[in-house]
Amino acid sequence: MQFQLLFLVGATLLLSLPQLCICSECSESFKCGDDAYSYPFWGNNRPQYCGVPGFQLNCRDSSTTQIEIRNSNGFVQTFIVLNISEANQIMTIVRSDVWGSAFDGVYECPSAFLNDTTSYDSPFEYVYGTLNYTLFYGCPFNVSYDSGGFSCYDDANNTRSSLYLTADSVGPNQNSSECQGAILILVRPSSANLNTYDILQNGxxxxxxxxxxxxxVNCTNSCGTCRSSSGDFYCYSSGNRDPINI
Structure with missing residues (x-):
């Protein structure tokens, strides 16, 4: 009798171990530098089943959080994640090809500019009031900060180039036709009065x-762990192999 009881207890513990491991893994946040984000995000130390498809985060250089978003044409573009307000479900991002650092007032030119003017085929949508700007690059003329431009340095060619940013409602500068190309830039309304460099970096x-x-939140308040399967939400308790009702 004692042997049977011990066998049943042991079998129950063994069956519970996979679920306990899953719950333990999903209780850990995605971490990158000072960033820490939980469900529906996943990546790095958080397995895919701890989040939702389309919410995978990557950690670049151990300090910069990135996300890839697919547009309606199937083109995937990488963005730098500046902040995520999990309570409001709002993510602040900036295009990786225009994000960078300026040293002594000189901005390093992106290696390539990628035009993305189509809507996103993803769980994300623009926040109301987002502004449309146009960034002209490879311009053969100098534009001051006050008029919407600044210079960048091309390490590969050891040359300087001018970038020129203008609000779509204002219209392009008369010299912009001489520039190498242009891309759409989305801007936060609160950044509209800043200089070009800060507008780009604020995303x-x-x-x-x-x-x-x-x-x-309802799941964790019920002592559960948030998970997903095939994009559907599930709430698991640490001692139960089946989802719990919330």
């Missing part, structure tokens, strides 16, 4: 659609 906001935060 823009997107909202992720769905009740992810509310679902997960």
């Amino acid at each position: 823009f906001d997107v909202k992720y659609v769905g009740s992810y935060n509310l679902d997960c």
Whole structure:
């Protein structure tokens, strides 16, 4: 009798171990430098089943959080994640090809500019009030900060180039036709009066659609762990192999 009881207890513990491991892994946040984000995000130390497809984060240089977003044409573009307000489900991002550092007033030219003017085929949508700007690059003329431009340095060719940013409602500068090309830049309304460099570095906001935060808060308040399967939300308790009702 004692042997049977010990066998049943042991078998129960063995069956519980996979679920306990899953719950333990999903209780850990995605971490990159000072950033720490939880459900629906995943990546690095958080397995895919701890988040939702389309919310994978990557850690660049151990300090910079990145996300790849696919547009309606199937083109995938990388963005730097500046901040995520999990309670409001708003993520502030900036295009990786225009994000960078300026040293002594000189901005390093991106290696390539990628034009992305189509809507996103993803769980993200633009926050209301987001502004459209146009960034002209490879311009053969100098433009001052006050008029919407600044210079960047091309390490590969050891040359300087001018960038020129203008609001779509204002219209392009008469010399912009001489520039090498142009790309669409999305801008936060609060950044509109800043200089060109700061406008680019401040990025823009997107909202992720769905009740992810509310679902997960209700789950954790019930002592559960947030998970997903095939994009569907599940709440698991640490001692139960089946989802719990919330």
